[in-house]
Amino acid sequence: MLLFLLAGLLACGGAPSPVDQLAASQAAVRAAEEAGGDKDPEALLYLKLARESLDKAKALMEAKDNEPAARLLKKAEADADLARGLARKLTAEAEAEEAKQVLAKIKPATN
Amino acid sequence: MRLTSLAVFKAFVFVAAASAACGPPPAPKELVEARESYARAEGGMAPKLAPAALDTAKQALQRAEREFRDEEDTADSRALAYIADRRARLAEAQAAYVAAENAKAEAEKAFKEKSTAELDAAREAIRKERESLDAERKAREAAEKGRTEAEKAKSELEKKYLAALASLKEMATIAEEKRGVVITLSGAVLFASGKSELLPIAKEKLNEVAKVLKDQGNPPLLIEGHTDSTGSAADNRKLALARADSVKSQLVSQGYPGDKIKTAGLGPDRPVADNGSAEGRANNRRVEIIVNPK
Structure with missing residues (x-):
């Protein structure tokens, strides 16, 4: 890590390349996708924001513009986390609704 | 780009507040939004259902506020506010998630209870059915037992009857004829020649006959007096009837x-025999008791 940081510093003389943040943000996006972030319109909004930020950040990193890249990646992670939370919420709400419907369908117990 | 009237209003309020206090410059819209999101989360279910997520959001907001206070409107402070806004929204979503999970668990529990109740009802129905089947079986068994006992009693009665017949056989002949069971008593045992009074020994024997027949439930009897062909038939018939009556009186006396x-x-x-011989005549002198005459 230290070696990497040193290498980063030596390479461009600016902020280090935010590779860890990139990985964390990418993981957050994947988790949101797995939670069904594409299916819920509200979650999808934040998931799209996360993907856009991620793409921009990658381009910035290519250009060694690491500082704004790191900022974008953090925002992307926050967006992806929110997308995941919203998707989870939606799934749970659908399941709760289904459980209530099943409950309503069961014929009321006699005596 | 078009600013919404609300955003304009918010900006105005903030600017007014800021200039009145002579404090910091207007907050960027990211921070304003973050504050609103946090206030909304804090005012909702999050403090109760998602306290950890709300705390994360609070810290993110405080960081953004600090950054804005120290560094004012920079890219970094905007990014932190942006992130704080997402954290606050996440806390809200998390609270809704927990609420939904709770509702689901509650519904499932109620479902389980309901189905348990239904299961209990089904079990109860099966138990009742089994009970009624049991009762039916017991009734059947009792009827069977009653029948067996009746048959046993009947066979005991028959045994008694057979024993009675056997005891009668010692002093009389017994035959089952079409007209009924016929007990034939020899005239020599019962009466003196030409008389219709019973001999003492005959009374004893008839008492036994009475006892046996009474044990059989007092069946109807026909008592017939018979004689041999010696003498006038009319006299003989009269004597025969008198003798039958004597036997009847003896039985009635018992x-x-x-x-x-x-x-x-x-x-x-x-x-029943040839009147030409002494033995035949003796056999013809008799009293017949027909049991259950037909």
Whole structure:
């Protein structure tokens, strides 16, 4: 890590390349996708924001513009986390609704 | 780009507040939004259902506020505010998630309870059915037992009857004929020649006959007197009837119901043996008791 940081510093003389943040943000996006972030319109909004930020950040990193890249990646992670939370919420709400419907369908117990 | 009137209003309020306090410059819209999101989360279910997520959001907001206070409107402070806004929204979503999970668990629990109740009802129905089947079986068994006991009693009665017949056989002949069970008593045992009074020994024997027949439930009897062909047939018939009546009186004296007994004086009319020989005549002199005459 230290070696990497040193290498980063030596390479461009600016902020280090935010590779860890990139990985964390990418993981957050994947988790949101797995939670069904594409299916819920509200979650999808934040998931799209996360993907856009991620793409921009990658381009910035290519250009060694690491500082704004790191900022974008953090925002992307926050967006992806929110997308995941919203998707989870939606799934749970659908399941709760289904459980209530099943409950309503069961014929009321006699005596 | 078009600013919404709300955003304009918010900006105005903030600017007014800021200039009145002579404090920091207007907050960027990211921070304003973050504050609103946090206030909304804090005012909702999050403090109760998602306290950890709300705390994360609070810290993110405080960081953004600090950054804005120290560094004012920079890219970094905007990014932190942006992130704080997402954290606050996440806390809200998390609270809704927990609420939904709770509702689901509650519904599932109620479902389980309901189905348990239904299961109990089904079990109860099966139990009742089994009970009624049991009762049916017991009734059947009781009926069977009653039948067996009745048959046993009947066979005991038959045994008694057979034993009675056997004891009668010692002093009389017993035959099952079409007209009923016929007990034939020899005239020599019962009466002196030409008389209709019973001999003492005959009374004893008849008492036994009475006892046996009473044990059989007082069946109707027909007592017939028979004679040999010696002498006038009319006299013989008269004697025969008198003898049958004597037998009847003896039985009645032992408690046999008189209305169950009929008597007849047949005289010489129905011999069972040849009147030409002494032995034959002796056999013809007799009293017949027909049990259950047909």
